[in-house]
Amino acid sequence: MTEDALFDGLRVVELADDPAGEMLGKLLSQMGATVLKVEPPQGAQSRHVGPWAGGVADTEASLAFWFYNPGKASLVIDLDSESGRRQLHDEAVQADVFISTAQPARCSDLGLDFSALTRESPSTIFASVTPFGLSGPRADYAGSDLVCLATSGLLITSGYDDHDIPPIAPGGGQAFHTAATFGYLGVLLALLQRQATGIGGLVDVAMHDACAVTTELASMYWEYPKVVVQRQTCRHAQPSPTAPATFLCADGRYVYFVLILAETKFWLALVNWLDEHGLAADLREEQYSDYSHRQKMFPHIQGLLEAFFSLLDGADAYNEGQRHGLPVGILNAPEDLLDDPHLTARSFFTPTNHDGVDLLFPGPPYRFSTIPSPPPTAAPHLGDSTVSRGSATTRSA
Numbered sequence: 001m002t003e004d005a006l007f008d009g010l011r012v013v014e015l016a017d018d019p020a021g022e023m024l025g026k027l028l029s030q031m032g033a034t035v036l037k038v039e040p041p042q043g044a045q046s047r048h049v050g051p052w053a054g055g056v057a058d059t060e061a062s063l064a065f066w067f068y069n070p071g072k073a074s075l076v077i078d079l080d081s082e083s084g085r086r087q088l089h090d091e092a093v094q095a096d097v098f099i100s101t102a103q104p105a106r107c108s109d110l111g112l113d114f115s116a117l118t119r120e121s122p123s124t125i126f127a128s129v130t131p132f133g134l135s136g137p138r139a140d141y142a143g144s145d146l147v148c149l150a151t152s153g154l155l156i157t158s159g160y161d162d163h164d165i166p167p168i169a170p171g172g173g174q175a176f177h178t179a180a181t182f183g184y185l186g187v188l189l190a191l192l193q194r195q196a197t198g199i200g201g202l203v204d205v206a207m208h209d210a211c212a213v214t215t216e217l218a219s220m221y222w223e224y225p226k227v228v229v230q231r232q233t234c235r236h237a238q239p240s241p242t243a244p245a246t247f248l249c250a251d252g253r254y255v256y257f258v259l260i261l262a263e264t265k266f267w268l269a270l271v272n273w274l275d276e277h278g279l280a281a282d283l284r285e286e287q288y289s290d291y292s293h294r295q296k297m298f299p300h301i302q303g304l305l306e307a308f309f310s311l312l313d314g315a316d317a318y319n320e321g322q323r324h325g326l327p328v329g330i331l332n333a334p335e336d337l338l339d340d341p342h343l344t345a346r347s348f349f350t351p352t353n354h355d356g357v358d359l360l361f362p363g364p365p366y367r368f369s370t371i372p373s374p375p376p377t378a379a380p381h382l383g384d385s386t387v388s389r390g391s392a393t394t395r396s397a
Contacts, residue, residue: 005032005374013038013095014072015088017045019145019173020129020207021101022068023180028097028187029071030364032374036095036385037072038088040079043382044069053357059382066354066379070361074380085111093121096200097187103130105140114202125190125200129183133206143207148175152211157218157229157237167231178214179207234331243298246331247306253314254331257321259301261294266326273324279308354378 010033014025022037022044029035037044046068047059054061075091078084089111092098098117102110114126114134128134131143146169149155154175159168186203194200213219218229221239229237234256235245246254260266267288274280281304287293294301309317314330321328337343338360349360352375361376 004372006368006371007031007033010034010096011094012036012097012099013091014099016099016101016129018101019046019068019176020179020183021099022046023177024127024129024183024187025072025099026068026070027180027184027364030373030376031371033097035072036075036091037069037380038075038077038079038091039382041076047382053354060355066359067361069379070352071374071377072380073385074383075385076383079110088112089117092117092126093124095124097125097127099127099129099183101129103132103140104134107134118201121200123194123198123200125187125194125203127183127187127190127203127205129179129205129207131207133209134204138208145169145173145175145207148179148207148211152208153215153218154211157215157231159231160233161231161241163230175207175211179205179210182210243302247309247317249309249312249314249317251313255309255314255317255321256329256331257305257309258327259298259305260327261298261301262291264289267294269324269326273320273326274304274308277308277311279304279311350376352376352378 007028010028012025012028012033012035014021014035015038016022016025025035025037039047043059044065046065047062049062049064050057051063052058052061053063053066059065077087077091079088092112100107100112102112107114114128117124117126130139131148132138132141146155149158149169152175155167155169157167158170159165183203183205186205190200190203217236217238221227221229225239227239229239230241231237232241233244233246235242235258243259245258246256248254259270271280271283271288274283282288283301283304288297312320318328318330332340338349343349348363350363352359352361355378363376364373367373
């Protein structure tokens with residue numbers, strides 16, 4: 001087993017003013033890369049986003065910044081000055097990976113000509129993550145998480161059964177994180193290419209493109225039967241409505257359970273579970289062995305399930321259903337995850353400390369049997385270009 005983290009010695013320079021670029025840098029940092037984050041004198045945009053540690057707005061206390069930038073170093077450069085733009089150029093060509101979220105017009109303002117940069121430093125991997133990519137008629141259109149969810153088609157499939165209200169955007173920065181994941185894959189492929197040829201090159205990732213290929217069933221339904229899927233509350237969008245799949249439990253929690261009538265094994269497991277609680281009612285009668293009868297009796301079965309789940313606490317329904325081999329899941333609020341026994345057993349959250357504040361950080365989304373993950377470290381203070389790992393050197397502005 002090697003003692004080095006996967007990206008030990010990899011020097012990354014990050015010029016990112018949105019979560020897509022910051023998340024890409026974070027994914028590389030989590031596996032040992034030295035990530036130097038370029039910030040303007042007033043600090044990166046994420047430093048100005050709450051909530052705040054201690055409840056007081058402070059560029060050194062943004063939990064958003066802390067989340068996206070652990071383990072990085074901060075290099076302040078005034079990009080409005082000629083000397084600052086020259087310094088950015090020097091940092092870019094000296095890097096193994098240069099991350100940029102600048103759209104074409106902004107690249108021009110900064111003097112970032114990727115065609116020229118790849119010729120000047122052919123071994124560097126230039127990873128651009130922007131709303132619409134570096135080419136095409138929308139390359140300089142303003143974008144955001146919500147804009148890219150909307151223009152890619154994802155948003156129209158997200159929301160409630162009531163179509164009199166507009167679609168509902170999923171939370172958590174999904175467009176940003178989807179683009180960061182595709183950017184990460186692109187950088188990994190470019191690193192493999194560089195290992196074989198010595199050539200890095202440009203990786204051009206568009207948030208719009210990344211989201212457009214993650215529309216799940218919508219694309220397939222349109223490509224083949226030419227039908228449009230309809231959004232549904234807490235279940236997959238389909239061409240026609242499906243049965244509600246969320247059930248309210250006795251303790252006010254909800255569970256998600258999909259009733260699959262066509263599978264005999266599934267059906268028998270469900271009936272056995274209900275019978276354990278004396279609530280199978282007529283479902284053991286012989287006619288229910290016929291799938292067509294189960295279909296006809298669907299409203300009756302659905303009503304029994306609503307009554308059944310209303311008698312159980314959410315955690316009991318989840319665990320009992322899983323023991324019966326049934327696809328039951330409890331609907332967790334974000335704060336519920338902190339005490340989730342499965343995540344706790346896998347040490348998903350790692351304790352760390354930032355300026356005297358104790359934090360629980362989610363670890364990398366993957367684990368290796370032969371490659372160690374570095375322990376989490378705090379996000380940098382503004383202008384702190386000191387790094388604790390990696391062989392790359394940094395310098396203060």
